[in-house]
Amino acid sequence: xxxxxxxxxxxxxxxxxxxxxxxxxxxxxxxxxxxxxxxxxxxxxxxxxxxxxxxxxxxxxxxxxxxxxxxxxxxxxxxxxxxxxxxxxxxxxxxxxxxxxxxxxxxxxxxxxxxxxxxxxxxxxxxxxxxxxxxxxxxxxxxxxxxxxxxxxxxxxxxxxxxxxxxxxxxxxxxxxxxxxxxxxxxxxxxxxxxxxxxxxxxxxxxxxxxxxxxxxxxxxxxxxxxxxxxxxxxxxxxxxxxxxxxxxxxxxxxxxxxxxxxxxxxxxxxxxxxxxxxxxxxxxxxxxxxxxxxxxxxxxxxxxxxxxxxxxxxxxxxxxxxxxxxxxxxxxxxxxxxxxxxxxxxxxxxxxxxxxxxxxxxxxxxxxxxxxxxxxxxxxxxxxxxxxxxxxxxxxxxxxxxxxxxxxxxxxxxxxxxxxxxxxxxxxxxxxxxxxxxxxxxxxxxxxxxxxxxxxxxxxxxxxxxxxxxxxxxxxxxxxxxxxxx
Numbered sequence: 001x002x003x004x005x006x007x008x009x010x011x012x013x014x015x016x017x018x019x020x021x022x023x024x025x026x027x028x029x030x031x032x033x034x035x036x037x038x039x040x041x042x043x044x045x046x047x048x049x050x051x052x053x054x055x056x057x058x059x060x061x062x063x064x065x066x067x068x069x070x071x072x073x074x075x076x077x078x079x080x081x082x083x084x085x086x087x088x089x090x091x092x093x094x095x096x097x098x099x100x101x102x103x104x105x106x107x108x109x110x111x112x113x114x115x116x117x118x119x120x121x122x123x124x125x126x127x128x129x130x131x132x133x134x135x136x137x138x139x140x141x142x143x144x145x146x147x148x149x150x151x152x153x154x155x156x157x158x159x160x161x162x163x164x165x166x167x168x169x170x171x172x173x174x175x176x177x178x179x180x181x182x183x184x185x186x187x188x189x190x191x192x193x194x195x196x197x198x199x200x201x202x203x204x205x206x207x208x209x210x211x212x213x214x215x216x217x218x219x220x221x222x223x224x225x226x227x228x229x230x231x232x233x234x235x236x237x238x239x240x241x242x243x244x245x246x247x248x249x250x251x252x253x254x255x256x257x258x259x260x261x262x263x264x265x266x267x268x269x270x271x272x273x274x275x276x277x278x279x280x281x282x283x284x285x286x287x288x289x290x291x292x293x294x295x296x297x298x299x300x301x302x303x304x305x306x307x308x309x310x311x312x313x314x315x316x317x318x319x320x321x322x323x324x325x326x327x328x329x330x331x332x333x334x335x336x337x338x339x340x341x342x343x344x345x346x347x348x349x350x351x352x353x354x355x356x357x358x359x360x361x362x363x364x365x366x367x368x369x370x371x372x373x374x375x376x377x378x379x380x381x382x383x384x385x386x387x388x389x390x391x392x393x394x395x396x397x398x399x400x401x402x403x404x405x406x407x408x409x410x411x412x413x414x415x416x417x418x419x420x421x422x423x424x425x426x427x428x429x430x431x432x433x434x435x436x437x438x439x440x441x442x443x444x445x446x447x448x449x450x451x452x453x454x455x456x457x458x459x460x461x462x463x464x465x466x467x468x469x470x471x472x473x474x475x476x477x478x479x480x481x482x483x484x485x486x487x
Contacts, residue, residue, distance in 0.1 A: 001337050008333065012326050015319050016350040022316045023353035025309045026360040029202045033363075036205035042253050045163040050082045053155055053218070054138030058088040058128045060121070062146040063095045063428070064415040065263075069146050070102045074111050078155045084137050085113040088128040090121045093428075123232035124408035125214075130230040138221065145215040147263040147413040149177065154260065158218050161253045168223025168250030169242070171200065172216045175261035178416045184271065184479065187382035188264045190375065194364035197256060204254040209246050209307045214238035216260035223250045234288060235408060236281025243289050243307070247296065256368075263416050268479045269433065272392045274411040279314040279393040283400035286311035317393035324390070324443065324469045327462065328450040335457050354465075357383065380471070387469055388476025391436045391443070433484045440477030447473060 001009075055073050059066055073085050085106075089099050096117055103115035116132060123130065133141065140159070144150055151157075154172070161170045173196045179189035196213075203210040212219070214237075224230070227245035234240045246252065265271035286308075293299060293307050361379055365372035399406060412428075447470040454462045 005333055012330055015322050018319050020350050020353040023356040026356035029198050030360055030363055032202035032206045033198050039205035040201055042161055043163040044160040047160055050079050051140055052082050052138045053140045053142055054084045054086060054136040055142045056086045056088055056132050057144055058125050059146045060090045060410055061093050061095050062413055065146045065413045066095050066099050072149045074106045075152050076155055077152045086132045087115045088132045089117045090128055126230040126232040126237035140218050141221055142218045143215055148215055149261050157258050161255055166251045167253055168220045168245050169212055169252045170218050171212055171254050172258040172260045173256050174216055175259040177261045177263050179264055182266055183381050185264045185266055186378040187385045190361050190379060190382045194361045197364040197367050198360060200254040208303045209243060210252055211239045211242040234281045234284035235277045236285055240285045263413055265411055266416055268483045270412045273409040275389055276392055276396045277409055279396035280400045282311055282314050283397055314393055314397055317390040318397055320387060321390040321394050331453055331459050331462055384468055384472035384475050387472030391439050437477055437480040440473050443473040444477055
């Protein structure tokens with residue numbers, strides 16, 4: 001073999017090793033979830049007098065959901081003299097006038113609701129929350145994004161979990177209003193369920209870092225202030241504040257049985273914008289806080305290592321993209337260079353990691369849904385979709401690593417329900433078309449050629465993986481093209 005061939009093998013092995021490390025983390029989450037089952041039972045306290053709560057509703061150009069959001073907040077079953085609702089409005093369109101009228105209507109009904117409008121949108125969502133915090137009268141703050149619909153008993157169910165003065169946050173599980181509306185939403189629902197049920201469940205019960213998800217949670221005001229307030233130097237201000245609060249000594253509680261329904265994106269460009277923001281923001285947070293985490297002598301090795309995997313998890317997307325691109329030349333090398341076959345026999349150990357994520361996702365579905373067997377049939381869509389997102393998320397990772405500035409790209413909301421399929425057609429706020437779609441379609445052609453080569457040269461062991469790559473880029477790329485032509 002030539003030096004080039006050896007370097008190619010070494011680089012491929014390194015990429016597979018990185019993927020294996022992150023994949024085995026999914027095994028760890030399932031193990032910790034099962035091991036610490038007793039610790040998932042959270043203490044509740046008796047509340048003699050309900051504390052003052054400020055409900056914060058950060059919105060930006062949400063004309064389709066603002067009425068539903070404000071109505072659900074106004075309907076919360078909580079003593080009116082102990083409840084304040086802030087509509088934190090950065091809108092630049094008709095949403096602003098509509099939100100102001102709604103706030104005035106509810107005030108006339110005796111509900112303490114204020115409409116706070118900013119004109120500069122500095123700091124984006126973090127800036128709006130920070131401005132609201134400065135004016136908030138509540139000892140606790142409940143936050144709901146525009147696509148969420150909190151149940152009427154949400155606050156009364158959540159507040160008893162503040163059973164200790166050291167508890168700074170109680171996080172509820174996200175539900176899915178339209179989770180079964182399409183293949184795209186079904187895949188997302190499976191992924192989100194695993195994040196909440198297994199990851200949050202494992203982290204919280206094991207005493208390691210977990211994160212606030214930006215919505216459907218209640219903060220103790222003192223914890224936000226004590227952690228340094230909302231900061232705008234990352235696109236995931238929720239994750240940033242979560243880690244800073246826990247580093248400051250505050251404890252978090254995750255409650256799996258309290259569910260707050262929300263929309264998941266049905267339009268693929270909005271979904272991509274959301275994933276780009278989450279990927280870039282997580283890497284920004286890693287760069288900001290990992291040095292501090294590793295220097296902290298109070299933290300165990302497990303907490304430091306798990307925080308590192310958690311914050312840098314989106315590194316797997318450029319690695320997956322590299323593995324996809326390497327798949328074709330590696331097959332050619334295996335066929336043409338007999339001396340390389342020993343390497344490929346040894347490399348099969350990496351296939352053990354391929355089963356971690358299916359187990360991770362299936363276990364979560366089994367924990368919360370009686371019909372979990374039907375739901376997991378759509379797991380291949382989630383797995384393929386993750387591969388299809390590797391292009392846009394690779395762009396996000398490198399944008400964060402090289403400190404490229406970008407605005408907070410909101411996820412459009414359209415007041416979607418399971419009974420209103422394709423309810424986003426013809427509406428405003430569509431996320432812009434990304435040129436990365438061209439790369440996704442080129443990768444469809446590339447993986448098609450690799451599949452043809454695999455069949456032609458009887459490299460059948462490679463076919464399932466190549467087929468997943470092909471399906472992922474085809475699904476995301478073709479959906480991106482189709483949704484671009486919807487008006």
